[in-house]
Amino acid sequence: MAARQANIDILTPPQDMIVPSCSHGPAILFEQYDQPSKSFRQFFACSAFRDKKECAFRVWADEESPKSTQVSKQVSHKQYRMRFRRFRALPKSKRHVCCTCGLLLMPPEIQDHERQGHMIRSKVLLKDLRKPSFLFSPLDNNKTFAQYLFSPRTVDFLLSSIERFTCYTHVLCVGAPRIHEEIQLRRKRGDTTLTSMLLDLDERYAQLYPPALFAKYNMFNHHFFENCGKKRLKRFLTAGSHGVLLLTDPPFGGMVEALSQSFIKISQMWEETVASGSPEETDISIPLMWIFPYFLENRIVNNLPSLSMLDYKVDYDNHNLFNNNHKQKGSPVRIFTNILPAKFPLPKEDGYWFCEPCQRFSSKENQHCKDCGTCPSKDGTTYNHCDACLKCVKPSRFHCFKCGVCVMKDHQCGKILPAGCHICGDPSHKRRDCPQRNTTATNKSLKRKIKSSFESNCKKRKKRK
Numbered sequence: 001m002a003a004r005q006a007n008i009d010i011l012t013p014p015q016d017m018i019v020p021s022c023s024h025g026p027a028i029l030f031e032q033y034d035q036p037s038k039s040f041r042q043f044f045a046c047s048a049f050r051d052k053k054e055c056a057f058r059v060w061a062d063e064e065s066p067k068s069t070q071v072s073k074q075v076s077h078k079q080y081r082m083r084f085r086r087f088r089a090l091p092k093s094k095r096h097v098c099c100t101c102g103l104l105l106m107p108p109e110i111q112d113h114e115r116q117g118h119m120i121r122s123k124v125l126l127k128d129l130r131k132p133s134f135l136f137s138p139l140d141n142n143k144t145f146a147q148y149l150f151s152p153r154t155v156d157f158l159l160s161s162i163e164r165f166t167c168y169t170h171v172l173c174v175g176a177p178r179i180h181e182e183i184q185l186r187r188k189r190g191d192t193t194l195t196s197m198l199l200d201l202d203e204r205y206a207q208l209y210p211p212a213l214f215a216k217y218n219m220f221n222h223h224f225f226e227n228c229g230k231k232r233l234k235r236f237l238t239a240g241s242h243g244v245l246l247l248t249d250p251p252f253g254g255m256v257e258a259l260s261q262s263f264i265k266i267s268q269m270w271e272e273t274v275a276s277g278s279p280e281e282t283d284i285s286i287p288l289m290w291i292f293p294y295f296l297e298n299r300i301v302n303n304l305p306s307l308s309m310l311d312y313k314v315d316y317d318n319h320n321l322f323n324n325n326h327k328q329k330g331s332p333v334r335i336f337t338n339i340l341p342a343k344f345p346l347p348k349e350d351g352y353w354f355c356e357p358c359q360r361f362s363s364k365e366n367q368h369c370k371d372c373g374t375c376p377s378k379d380g381t382t383y384n385h386c387d388a389c390l391k392c393v394k395p396s397r398f399h400c401f402k403c404g405v406c407v408m409k410d411h412q413c414g415k416i417l418p419a420g421c422h423i424c425g426d427p428s429h430k431r432r433d434c435p436q437r438n439t440t441a442t443n444k445s446l447k448r449k450i451k452s453s454f455e456s457n458c459k460k461r462k463k464r465k
């Protein structure tokens, strides 16, 4: 998923609005803001794919009854499983897998993939099929899938943490194929009592896992591509009951709001099975581990207030920035969870320590600040307390008395304005909540009014400095 552009917001459609669908389920309502004319326009677009080549669905919301489009050609889970059974029956010498397409090939198909220069592995053992994330090329150069796979260190840490809790038996992996694969492998070897189910947009897994273990799912709109997927999930949640844990590692591009809504829906499905009283509508009650970058903390916690961020640095095999080698800071990816942080021990051998006042494990660099009453570091550096700002700040910042805030060394002195609304300039709200917001805003007098109030707000802010 491409990063959310600064001039595009995601909106919740009003209840009476008809939401069109593409073949990836109900579309998402976006709002585009045009800075020069200070006007808005809303459109629906595919929730899964930003790249028009993969899904071209995009319609203006103000045009008459936006139509849904469906792509007819889709391989069903059943068809994929038939392919798997035919493949398994082949002698080893004839078992070829196209690593590029992630497809188990039937002998007549090989030539076609060879001709296209795909990477083909021959003489594939049946046990290799149990490690699809090592066999198939990860879809990591694809913005939508952003398939970054956990390093063995992180896989071990996540699984040993879950096992240590002992109360969790059923791990629902949403966009976490490597965790699912490892649980299934360990289970086969008799090394774990955990079980798992995978929900992912990547349908290559439908070849290798039966419907009880995999369903093709879009986590941006809680859409199951086949009805049986939802039924199987219900069955999994019922069987796991109070022992279910949801572990998810979505593409980092954003759409935190849409993801939160989907996790709330899964949580509601789970609550129905454990009959834990009235389902909450605005937060999540299913035990959750959501893996995401630290700089999206505010957006996550605004959407799901019961979550808190742990200091553990999650790293990946196939991402230069998201692993232990990344400068001195390590990976920027963290775990957000509604499990009590004190119950989540982080490995002492990696320098994590228990902070008594905070009742959580903090990283080596994160030093408790008595003035703030917290372990303030988010990014893996040691923050310093600023007595003027009355808070801890990153070590790259210093207090500039002219600007009245902690800033970077190379800041443009005297030119720092607090970020305000793009429309009227008021720092107390964002563009989306601006009282002067009008979706069409083509009216000349309105535009003039907005422009003059923007300028006066800017002047006021400059004067205050």
Ligand SMILES: C[S@@+](CC[C@H](N)C(=O)[O-])C[C@H]1O[C@@H](n2cnc3c(N)ncnc32)[C@H](O)[C@@H]1O
Pocket: 047, 048, 144, 145, 146, 147, 148, 149, 150, 174, 175, 176, 177, 178, 179, 180, 199, 200, 201, 202, 217, 218, 219, 220, 249, 250, 251, 252
């Ligand atoms: C950042 S990777 C996480 C992989 C994980 N680190 C692992 O090693 O198992 C994102 C995962 O989400 C899946 N994905 C991408 N877009 C999705 C969508 N709209 N719905 C469901 N899954 C999606 C990708 O196929 C991929 O498996």
Ligand SMILES: [Zn+2]
Pocket: 022, 023, 024, 025, 046, 047, 048, 049, 055, 056, 057
């Ligand atoms: Zn689509």
Ligand SMILES: [Zn+2]
Pocket: 098, 099, 100, 101, 102, 103, 113, 118
């Ligand atoms: Zn191929």
Ligand SMILES: [Zn+2]
Pocket: 355, 356, 357, 358, 362, 367, 368, 369, 373, 374, 375
């Ligand atoms: Zn602390």
Ligand SMILES: [Zn+2]
Pocket: 369, 370, 371, 372, 373, 376, 384, 385, 386, 390, 391, 392
């Ligand atoms: Zn402090």
Ligand SMILES: [Zn+2]
Pocket: 386, 387, 388, 389, 390, 398, 399, 400, 404, 405, 406
């Ligand atoms: Zn300061």
Ligand SMILES: [Zn+2]
Pocket: 400, 401, 402, 403, 407, 411, 412, 413, 414
């Ligand atoms: Zn300054």
